[in-house]
Amino acid sequence: MTLNGNLLVAGKEKRGSNGEFYATEAATGKSLPVSFAGASVDDVETAAAQAWEAFASYRETDLESRAAFLETIAAEIESIGDELIIRAMSETGLSRGRLEGERNRTTGQLRLFAKEVREGRFQELRFDAGDPSRKPVPKPDLRLRNVPVGPVAVFGASNFPLAFSVAGGDTASALAAGCPVVVKAHSAHPGTSELVGRAVQRAVEVRRLHPGTFSLLFDTGFEVGQKLVADHRIRAVGFTGSRRGGTALMEIASKRRQPIPVYAEMSSINPAILFPNALAKNVEGIAAAFVSSLVLGAGQFCTNPGLLLAIDGGALDAFIAQTAKLLTEVAPQAMLTPSIARTFCEGVERLRLHPEVRAVASGLPGSEFQGTAALFETTASAFLAHDELQNEVFGAAGIVVRCRDLTELETVIDALEGQLTVALFVNHDDEADARRLVPKLEMLAGRLLVNGFGTGVEVSPAMVHGGPYPATADGRSTSVGTLAIYRFLRPVSYQDFSTGLLPPALRNMKA
């Protein structure tokens, strides 16, 4: 396939007129071939208008057609072949193995939603039979189903160029719900975005859907995203990115004439709690697991373990020493963009210069485009006195907080903001203490896990990838797993409808 940097607006391609940009090779900072062009306000207008028009027919697709569409997208992505992996490697600096895995995850996710659509449970069909003879007033015939909220704006994320981008979880779940999608491509991987965008566009054609069902827009700044979220035809937003970006979109959405939900996944340092017995028994194992999670994908996972809480003492000293030993051998890794590499470097530097923080170890140094893993430590009292130590440093940086005892550790937990995950390292002798903490941790995060770090996020029905603010804008939702579809649905009740007027799904129901 030949990339050309065009916008994909409702089945057509179009050269953008709002500035030009090139993709950057993550490893070198050099421009990659093909210039991309930003969308104008008119392009946003057209994409939104076409999405709205498409909504009328797309929402009425039967479950089988909608499922087949999702499967066609998956097949079209696979049929791009190695070109997709090669371009994504250049643009993101991520490894072939990682990107091949991520492609599987992306197509698997589309197929999981196809299955979910076919099963139809998300429709939440309900029926209360009427009773005309009820006193004092007759009981109405009531039927309920979920309907899609309308066109959804999806913002591609830099850190998962396939699984959280153009045809990632937000797009898959919105399309599954019956919502057309307008994607604002992330400028860190425009070529990857175009390739996947064309695959979705082909699937729209193959399945003979309204072309407005999908559009892909590039942007050289923030204007396209802002206009999109403010457009009255857009009815929900999916976003994964920075806290600043997410809260900016939340504000735009809340100031519309009709406010809309923003599902922004923003910021999490994913605390891991090392209980004393588990730690004492397995210093080496936990240290190895920690370092491997910390540096995975250059630490650029939303679920990266940025905070370790443990009780001070010999086991913790041994753990820190072992972690330091492993870390010093970690090779530097290209980060997603030069700007992310710079921001990571500054974040690490801030920790290094912090008077209450001690640098424990660093990985091997690299170029200005690479991230060098870094571990720090501090005390619970310092952590509690300095809110800024809770700020996410996006990349392979972690901080160990030494707590006097479990009580102090619990105080630290009480001071934490909302998180995507909390990990507990426990053995049988810690279980009573851990059990006591679980209710508190449930209030803190969307996923709790035992004896492992949360870096891997299974795509399945019982997964929650979400959590209280600021982990996400809306702690009642998940952006991974089949529950993600509910973000784009709302219930409607039909009272005393004749069979002819009822939507087909509600016609033949048993109470």
Next chain:
Amino acid sequence: MTLNGNLLVAGKEKRGSNGEFYATEAATGKSLPVSFAGASVDDVETAAAQAWEAFASYRETDLESRAAFLETIAAEIESIGDELIIRAMSETGLSRGRLEGERNRTTGQLRLFAKEVREGRFQELRFDAGDPSRKPVPKPDLRLRNVPVGPVAVFGASNFPLAFSVAGGDTASALAAGCPVVVKAHSAHPGTSELVGRAVQRAVEVRRLHPGTFSLLFDTGFEVGQKLVADHRIRAVGFTGSRRGGTALMEIASKRRQPIPVYAEMSSINPAILFPNALAKNVEGIAAAFVSSLVLGAGQFCTNPGLLLAIDGGALDAFIAQTAKLLTEVAPQAMLTPSIARTFCEGVERLRLHPEVRAVASGLPGSEFQGTAALFETTASAFLAHDELQNEVFGAAGIVVRCRDLTELETVIDALEGQLTVALFVNHDDEADARRLVPKLEMLAGRLLVNGFGTGVEVSPAMVHGGPYPATADGRSTSVGTLAIYRFLRPVSYQDFSTGLLPPALRNMKA
């Protein structure tokens, strides 16, 4: 029972220190016996702190205990006896029949949620079995359940002193979800609120729950409500009232360090569409049903039919004439408060003076505390040119919009804001036209109904009492019916938990 106007704070009663006020007899504007005293900032603080403390144990109650608690509240409300009805009649001006019916609705609602809790479906238990041998990475054991969001602030509504007040739908669904509740009583019926509040407090005692599970606060202004919504221990808000009040709470909630969801039901004019064939065949029947819905409870239903859309012509002329005839005989009715009566009167006056609006008919005149029903008419083009004609006039006032044809009628629909209900009057010959409109109406409202007005709101599993903004703050939710419980829940995923660490509900599951 002797009313004393005290606050009920976490199992104790306490005289408020922040101003004093009396309930007003709705029919006369005179003060009723017993002075009530407003809560101070400290009282809010205590109620929120105690609710938070209670949350730890209340959320862990087993389903049977929680269901029994809801049933005990229902029984305690019944055991107040006629004193409740008499006080509510004085405070609200509503009739005995209406209030007895509303009491049944309120206790029935509590019992319906008890049943829902016992069935346990709201927990959304999910289980993905692990597979340690999966390649390239083992598949984790994942279990999911919904957990309660935390303490909920509930604002009593003036128009349903029982069903949407102290122990109404918001309180019942929050308690069912496992959330303690702090109620801000509506100053229009403080005595009714105290009586019901004491019933809930007794139920807390009888079921030996933490006293912080329920508190009731009075307020002479807005401070108590504002402080409550801003308190970091409050995690969601239930509100029914004005658009101004609701949006003020939304703003406070969005500016917290951790924003929280506000479920505000605010404003709806509940359009009814009179299709030409149905109207021509049944002018008298529809006119009678309309007038009876319009004046029900002095028009103070959220679902009051304030807007009729119909095609201009002889049938509509006949309908308007018949409606006028019925309306002129309607007796004036006491409104909920003198201030509501005044505001209604001003709203009616604004319509009367509007250059594009024609007054069709009024009911019989009454006192300054009573509302006189009023009907107006205008043209579609005038309605489209004047946004203010969409503003809700709370009370028995309606406006008929004459449309040239179905196309113009559809243009009016396109210009409407979100609604709680839309009614369609259709017969067989209108069905094709109506069917074409249904998808559009689904986007407009939470409940669509055929050949009836939406004034009655069934409390049942398939009911939606909600709708796109500004009908409610969050169009994905309902405040009536069993789905209302989901407003106060969020999903949590447990990965690789040992049986001993798992919450009991997740221990014995089959994939």
